[in-house]
Amino acid sequence: MTIDYLHTMVRVTDLDESLEFYCGKLGLVEISRKDVEKGRFTLVFLAGPGDTESAKINKAPMLELTYNWPDEQGNIEEYGEGRNFGHLAYRVDNIYETCQALMDAGITISRPPRDGYMAFIRSPDNISIELLQRGDAMPPQEPWASMENTGKW
Amino acid sequence: MTIDYLHTMVRVTDLDESLEFYCGKLGLVEISRKDVEKGRFTLVFLAGPGDTESAKINKAPMLELTYNWPDEQGNIEEYGEGRNFGHLAYRVDNIYETCQALMDAGITISRPPRDGYMAFIRSPDNISIELLQRGDAMPPQEPWASMENTGKW
Numbered sequence: 001m002t003i004d005y006l007h008t009m010v011r012v013t014d015l016d017e018s019l020e021f022y023c024g025k026l027g028l029v030e031i032s033r034k035d036v037e038k039g040r041f042t043l044v045f046l047a048g049p050g051d052t053e054s055a056k057i058n059k060a061p062m063l064e065l066t067y068n069w070p071d072e073q074g075n076i077e078e079y080g081e082g083r084n085f086g087h088l089a090y091r092v093d094n095i096y097e098t099c100q101a102l103m104d105a106g107i108t109i110s111r112p113p114r115d116g117y118m119a120f121i122r123s124p125d126n127i128s129i130e131l132l133q134r135g136d137a138m139p140p141q142e143p144w145a146s147m148e149n150t151g152k153w
Numbered sequence: 154m155t156i157d158y159l160h161t162m163v164r165v166t167d168l169d170e171s172l173e174f175y176c177g178k179l180g181l182v183e184i185s186r187k188d189v190e191k192g193r194f195t196l197v198f199l200a201g202p203g204d205t206e207s208a209k210i211n212k213a214p215m216l217e218l219t220y221n222w223p224d225e226q227g228n229i230e231e232y233g234e235g236r237n238f239g240h241l242a243y244r245v246d247n248i249y250e251t252c253q254a255l256m257d258a259g260i261t262i263s264r265p266p267r268d269g270y271m272a273f274i275r276s277p278d279n280i281s282i283e284l285l286q287r288g289d290a291m292p293p294q295e296p297w298a299s300m301e302n303t304g305k306w
Contacts, residue, residue: 001246003180004201005214006285008161009239027156048157058244061158061214066239082235084278086162086219091211093154125237132159 007045008088009064010127011079015042017124018065022046025105026090026129031055031062040069048090063088079125087120087128087153095119095133096141112147116140120153128153160198160215161241163280164232168195168220170277175199175216178258179243179282184208184215193222201243216241232278240273240281240306248272248286249294265300269293273306281306 012018022028028046035042044065047055054060070076092098095113102121103109111120116138119131165171175181181199188195197218200208207213223229245251248266255274256262263281264273269291272284 001180001250002201002203003251004203004244004287005216006242006244008241009283011237011239027154048155050155050157063158064239064242077236079237080235081237083230083232084164084234084280085238086164086217088161089159089217091157091159097154098156127237130162134157 005061006058007062007064009066010088010123010125011066011068011077012123012125013067013076013079014124015044015065015067018067019044021107021124022063022065025102025107028063042067042069081126085127087130089130089132091132091134093134094138095131096138096144098131099144108150109147110150110153112144112149113138114140114145114147116144122151122153158214159211160217162217162219163241163276163278164219164221165276165278166220166229166232167277168197168218171218171220172197174260174277175218178255178260181216195220195222234279238280240283242283242285244285244287246287247291248284249291249297251284252297261303262300263303263306265297265302266291267293267298267300269297275304275306 023030029049029052031045031047033044046063047060051060055062068077099109099113099119107121109119110122113119117133121129176183182202182205184198184200186197199216200213204213208215252262252266252272260274262272263275266272270286274282
């Protein structure tokens with residue numbers, strides 16, 4: 001008997017805003033989408049651009065976004081956060097360029113990559129996301145080296 | 154620029170109990186472990202048995218367990234749960250055999266595989282875990298077909 005990792009699911013309160021964050025800003029790719037009218041929810045599966053082909057045949061674990069549609073009064077459930085879940089981690093080619101692009105797009109770098117290796121940001125629904133430099137740490141570089149933390153992550 | 158999914162991190166209050174759950178009962182494999190004396194924490198990375206070789210070279214996303222050591226008074230932080238994180242999903246070869254083995258090991262099947270396809274359990278720290286049948290759903294089968302839900306997941 002074996003067991004394969006398929007995906008991590010997070011709930012989102014605004015699907016468009018989340019897709020803008022995960023795809024538009026972080027660079028993930030939408031692999032599939034399912035609207036379930038009866039259950040009033042939409043599932044969207046995302047993978048990194050290098051994993052799109054294997055993700056389509058369920059050979060690369062994905063991020064699943066669950067969007068529960070508003071109720072008849074137009075209300076959306078508020079999703080609190082807990083500490084038993086920690087974060088999602090992604091590797092990037094150049095952590096300084098990624099963080100600069102995210103900042104330019106209005107994302108707060110909660111934990112700047114002072115060490116040239118690790119940064120943290122948060123999704124619109126406060127999912128903590130760790131960004132890690134591919135390979136070895138980059139040499140420390142301003143403005144990152146002296147940038148302070150913002151909030152928690 | 155690309156972005157690769159590396160891991161999902163969850164915090165655990167009892168590392169031995171969690172390893173017994175994730176490895177001993179679910180069948181994941183420990184890929185690497187790091188004890189950080191200065192920060193007083195231990196990180197353990199887990200992957201499915203079919204992904205151990207690729208996980209070792211960071212080519213297969215893993216589950217990271219973070220165990221923060223007790224403080225000087227022996228206290229462990231309590232980790233609450235939130236709804237913005239949903240679940241981890243794993244695919245299994247035979248969902249009935251997996252659920253039976255988990256039940257025999259004392260795990261509550263929160264959402265039994267009545268449909269021969271999907272079940273939910275929870276980790277010792279209340280991380281929701283979805284188990285999905287590989288390929289098509291199995292034919293409905295007792296005792297699963299008439300087994301009711303237990304708690305939430």
